[in-house]
Amino acid sequence: MKDAANSVSFASELTHDRLAVGRREFLRQSVLTAAGTVVAGELRAQSESAEMKSKVVMVTSDAAIRDDSPDRxxxxxxEKMLEKGICELAAKNDVKKAWETFFNASDSVASSDGGFHLQNLPEVTIATLKGLALAGVASMKLGSQYVTLSRKKEASLASKAAPWISVVKEGxxxxxxxxxVIDEALYDLPARYAVEPFDALLVVCTLKPHYISGVAGAVKHFATLSKKGPKEYHPDAMVTAGSVLQTDFKSHRKLVVIDALRFARRFAPGHLQPQDYCYPKALIISTDPVAADAVAFDLFLKVGCKPAGAIPARLHIEAADKKYHAGVSDLAKIELRTIKL
Incomplete structure (x- = not known):
């Protein structure tokens, strides 16, 4: 009987031990499974993030500009090109809803022009301001280097600036x-785009040969509009220009419109003749300034334009991506949508 009792006691202990082990194993497996799920989820999210492509829309029209009239x-x-591009970028059929995708009714928005080295066409500025008005933003300001320099009575630019300003005001x-809406002090370097409490930026610029950065597009333009101004970023072909996208402008929602209706073949601000341009007749639109530059620079080269001097023109664009993680510079990782009107 004693042996039987011992057997029962041993069996009971064994069962208890097995149950305890079973519970521990169950808990261990549960934890591992949960951890595995979390890790797998994180890896999947990282993978999906790595595979996400910046979206750029390029709209072209042969009727946008005449080859003998580079200033108009x-x-x-x-306007139709911009409407098509905004709708494609926002994946909306309605142009008002498309603009509202990027700008809220409560937003204070600052816009810019392309600057005097190669000013954007006035019609592009008019079209973008009309887009902001359509979105119904609470406040919008236009900073124009032409307006700012004209206020300072820069005689060398007066002949170029006055007609541009007149066309914009008429529009x-x-x-x-x-x-x-035109703020004469906003573009007065160092500019106030990163100082005043703007929610979003609509940066209109061109892409042109530049004696410091090889080419100057959206990334360089953001450095121009930064708190410290462009000179802070001039060394080494402006390799640090993209840093401002992660500092001064990190919190701003951004929409970039690159006026690629015409490119300059050489760096000669204010002294270009119709034959000094090539005419891609395009608008390039994106929320990623780096991707917009990458696409614009690729087009710039394809139509036969060249950067200024022997400066490595892609250097500051690639650094904005690889060093500062401010956007995508690899064309293979950019979702490019092209529309021909």
Whole structure:
């Protein structure tokens, strides 16, 4: 009987031990499974993040600009190009809803022009301001280097600036946009884009040969608009220009419109003749300034334009991606949508 009792006791202990081991094993397996799920989820998220492509839309139209008239464009065509591009970028059929994808009704938005080294066409500025008005933003300001320098009575630019300013003001008036939108001090370097409490930026720029950075597009333009101004970023072909996208402008929502209606073949601000341009007749639109530059620079080379001097023009664009993680510079990782009107 004693042996039987011992057997029962041993069996009971064994069962208890097995149950305890079973519970521990179950808990261990559960933890491992949960951890595995979390790790797998994180890896999947990282993989998906790595595979996400920046979206760029390029819209072209042969009717946008004449090859013998580099300073004016067809406003109606430019507006249609921008509408198509914004709708494609936002994946919306309605142009108002498309603009509202990027800008909220409560937003204070600052816009820019391309600057005097190669000013964007005035029709592009008019079309973008009309887009902001359509979005119904609470406040919008236009900073123009032409306006700022004209205020300072820079005589060398007066002949170029005055007609551009006049066309923009006429377009604003026709669209019911007050001239008070033009802020004469906003672009006064060092500019106030990163100082004033703007929610979003609509940066209009061109891409052109530049004696410091090889080419100057959106990334270089953000450095120009930064708190410290462009000179801070001039060394080493402006390799640090993209850093401002992760500092001064990190919190801003950004929409970039590159005026690629015409490119300059050489660096000669204010002294270009019609034959000094090539005419891709395109607008390049993106929320990623780095990707917009990469696409614009590729187009720049394809149409036969060259950077200024022997400066490695892609250096600051690639650094904005690989060093500062401010966007995508690899064309293979950019989702490029092209539209021909």
């Amino acid at each position: 464009a067809n406003l109606a065509v430019v 604003m008036k026709a669209a019911g946009i007050s001239e008070s």
